[in-house]
Amino acid sequence: MTLPTLLRAMPKAELHVHIEGTLEPELIFRLAERNGVVLPYASVEALRAAYAFSDLQSFLDIYYAGASVLLKEADFFEMAWAYFERAAADGVVHAELFFDPQTHTARGVAMETVITGLHRACQRAHAELGISASLILCFLRHLSEEDAFATLEAALPYRHLFIGVGLDSSERGHPPEKFARVFARCRELGLHLVAHAGEEGPAEYVETALDLLKVERVDHGVRSLDKPALVARLAAERVPLTVCPLSNVKLCVYSDMAAHRLPELLAAGVCVTVNSDDPAYFGGYLLDNYRAVFDAHPALGRDAAYALAANSLEASFVPAEQKARWKRDLDAVFAAA
Template sequence: MNLDKISRKDLYDILCNMPKAELHIHIEGSLEPELLFELATRNGILLPYATIPELRAAYDFTDLQSFLDIYYAGAGVLQNEEDFFDMAWAYLKRAKTEHILHAEIFFDPQTHMARGIPFKTVINGLDRAISQAREELGLSASLIPCFLRHLSEDDAFAALEDALPFRDKFIGVGLDSSERGNPPEKFARVFARCRELGLRLVAHAGEEGPAEYIRHALDLLHAERIDHGVHSLDDPQLVARLAQQQIPLTICPLSNVKLRVFSSLSAHNIGTLLAAGIAVTINSDDPAYFGGYLNRNYTATFAALPELGAREAYQLARNSFQASFVDESIKNEWIRELDEFFSGMEQELTPAPNNGK
């Protein structure tokens, strides 16, 4: 493929229509205000916001913690299995329209268990939506429960024990919530136990936290992917390691701007990370709160960063498949589909010879 033939004016359609995977999506963060109000009414819950516009106006975050406060409050409308199904099904239908072939979906069981919602209720609702998406939409998806790092490791162990009877319904574990004051090593023992159980391991690091947290997530937690990781550029040796070992970073550009990690998309370092040879991917994080699903993260980022073109679009999509936790044969099938898409775009956009006429 000669991707240089594809002009910037064709990028929007390419970004929206190319096959891709999403590896960093918190399903509770996909709960749109309309569905949130619907579930609140269904479950007899009084919200502190009278209208949908009033709720949306509250999405003016100053940092990660100010977002988490409203995020956890919004999760309170999720009460029964049907609620979790409806939330996941809404995201998966949206994912299908955005040409997402595969999603690895985070969820926060401790947020719900603290409200008396059993793990069984949460995962059965989410898993049912995934099964329906596979059958009706032809869309692949997997679940990754995350430990909340602002809670103790004992709490994480308790959540793991509650999860294990449903081991067939999730593929790994993650670590999320507020980084500040909660370094990866706080969860070294529970991650070691998860590794013994054969679970895939990912961890948020280097979003608000320093590059050191990324190294500790790799060395102490044995994380296979780093969620965010944008502060890795502060450590040149870490950058070299990420590139050499092809450790994926699941970057969420709109989230990074919304939470003031970067002042604007034009100041984002994703282009530099990609140019350094790191296996960068683009994701939406908490799209209902941060202003855009996966395609919006792609199109807004490429519009803001002129150094990103068709070649980078292809690489980001390819990285998303390569970094997924599926069999190599399936990855290769998706990458072939991606190659065919770009080859078709190249042919479509190449003018036919006029033969001198």
Template sequence: MQNLIEKMPKAELHLHIEGTLEPELMFDLAKRNGLSLPYDSVDDIRAAYDFQDLQSFLDVYYQGMAVLQTEQDFFDLTFHYLQRCADQNIVYVEMFFDPQAHLSRGIAFETVLKGIIRAMQQAKTDLQVESQLILSILRHLDEDDGLKALDLAIAYQDYIVGIGLDSSERNNPPEKFRSLYQKARQAGFRLVAHAGEEGDASYVRGAVEVLRVERIDHGNNALQDMKLVAKLREMQMPLTLCPLSNLKLKVVEKVSEHPLLKMMNLGLKVTVNSDDPAYFDGYLVENFTAVQEAFQLKPNQLIELAKNSFEASFLPQERKAHYLEKLMRFSRKNRVLTGA
């Protein structure tokens, strides 16, 4: 099973690039930029990753971003993650980035984007890892602030495929960003939103019906509303689940309580992802391993989850077909009966 998980071609659709900032790189960048950290060692940083909920994580997450100052910093951050993708047979990834969190620190949008894009281009050439970007709007800020970030993104649509919504969910419902999403849709962006991690099922419904997203990030609490579940199943709305993230932030007490298997059994289109892996004790392989062990998933179920990730991506159809055929070849080679 472990060999299957490690070797099968995979896509990741719910990954915050700032959430891949490992403590070792944090120290290196702080030293390079002449910054002091409120930690004495890598172990001290890891000890601070004892989160009680989403907000306690976000406090540390935004603090860690302070070391990201230059184009080279963003290149190093992104290329480190894409190298790990190559090691884990993640052949395609859609990465979130949070420009508002950098703009508020006086870091230019172009500085952030150029560093990330240069790493993406080099990884495609050197590592054969393909990637696209999704700009995430910070929902704890007002819509006008988000609209400014959207306007910047419109000038870089060759590199940014979609618009997302993240940060503190509670008391920041999807409806708050109705106008922003309408403008993003008219501009041609693909649309996703975090919903149903902290917020109840109404947050998922709002993302689907008001923001008209094509994909829900998390979506756990959709199970509170079986009419909504039926709608999501009928639409085959992808849900980008993040098991170890949910465990670390105490959304669930143990992986076996995660809704992934129940959602699969209900016919929902779910994917496995790592969210902010440097903070949550695991990248994509570790997330797959955790759910396989918790639910005793069979090989065909693992292949199904990988297949969902390609089908739910924002790749052009010919690239989807390419990766799906690659996955099916792998499945046949390993004698995995899909659809069994």
């Protein structure tokens, strides 16, 4: 089995994907027409041409504009289902989807509409595609902690439909400690905790996310390499990093894929995983990210592929017995290859 074929065949989990970031231009225009939303772009091609980001904020501006077409439960379902079909083609066996309710409730969309539409797609993905899926509610860090608390309270009637909370949006000027109290409350509720840190923010944000927010996984975390002691800690404690290679290049965290330092994290023993972040905007879904990394780093081979897939399964928020079943499947793929 060739390496590209193996990357597709190996069972793997996706742990860092913003479901709103899977909205392809074609679906944006279709939903806009269905819902009577006027977009500031003349065509699908004009919208794609606008995907020229210089930093995280320039991306977020167009990301929120795209999300404006999501108004009804069917819209959220259709968006998530389109992602799951692509995930199945990429060999994904489990996905933990980030969603941003504040992006929608601020436009008058009910929390119930958002969560039930996404949950219905998760159920169908399991029934028809064999993909296990869960939802993680993310707080927008450029908004206040009070707003995050209000969002949490609004979501609690649907607590059984999401497994954890995260922290996303612009890092600059919004350190993790801004949300220490709401994360403490979420911990009391038994929710899994993750947070974006160390993407455009410094390595110190990773430490704060671990020490004050008590997160179980760090989303991105590539700036951890600026502090060797932090890398050693991540490796010793098996703290997963959900790295998004194509996103990092698109948002200029790295100049190109050959400059990406994922191999260093892997060599240091960190539980690093590969993910797609906002694939409709950043040029590729999960398999595209794997292939881009391995194409740019020819020293990486089968052992690295196995480690990354195994890390993704280990880092998922599923019962140990399910992880063990997927691990056996992973072993079987490599034994046959």
